[in-house]
Amino acid sequence: MPEPRLIEVRKNVLKKNDVVARELREQFRAAGVFVVSLVSSPGSGKTAFLEKTLTLLRRDYRVAALVGDLATENDAVRLARSQAPVKQITTGTLCHLEASMVQNALQEWNLDDLDFLFIENVGNLVCPSSYDLGENLRLVLISVTEGEDKPLKYPTIFNSADVAVVTKMDLAVAVEFDWQAAYGNIQAVRPGMQVLKLSAKTGEGMQEYLDFLMGQLAELRVGAAS
């Protein structure tokens, strides 16, 4: 009779992705570019928020964006209105971006020419959480129209992100959005998480968010110079 036997291996299943993400992070560091990725559910306002971000930042900084989408190029077309370089990553049926897709998409770009690179993930609050893209900062967006309990339903994505952004604040009153409840729920699943609230439409809160990004870039460059 054949005897079953156990052999130990200990291998991280996502090692391939993590290796590429590490390479990317090193490239970004060497080029002095600050990389921000955006995750959220579909319809939370990622693209409008990013379009506004690119438009405002490109007055003083060199910015570009990669945008992941399942099938259409609508988001890239919208973002191109900001005049910043934008590239679409069409994922087909894949529900998330992986580090290798980012690496491929960046091949024709010279990172030395950039201050900020934004990566818009596919609209999904589950799958992107497992994949490191080499970014410096991951923002998780929730819009006021989604309900205050999103953090409790998706604690994993909040724990993979660095900062939470509450979007569509211009609609807060109309949908009776309870800021305290939403903030409390974010803190319950990720104690100490920084939370920004803003409206890409009215511009409310955008300056505070841009100041935060500029501070992060300055810190990165001070760190690199020392």
Place this chain on the structure above:
Amino acid sequence: MHELSIAMSIVELAEEEAEKRGVQITAVHLRLGALSGVVKEALLASFEMASEDSLLKGSRLIIEDVPVIVFCPSCQAQRAIGSIQLFCCAECGTPTSAILQGKEIEVVALEIEECQSPV
């Protein structure tokens, strides 16, 4: 639904080991963290599909659930959390997000069948 791509990575990884060692794998032991972002049931179903046309065909995926462990700044010790919706020390209630364990997607062992030489 990224479980299929995770399952394909597991199969690929196990196949490499099987070829390297020249063995037949009958089961893969996986540690799966509560914060891995992977749904266990979906992964089990995906594994069956992913292993269908591989060296792993007919093998089992055995998943060990790995709970979240945090560092509690008050207790100065490793602690469980209240729940995945409440990142507080299960002992003293201090909020903490210093995650020490719970994000794992890790193949830890392979079960192989060893043929004994005929007597």
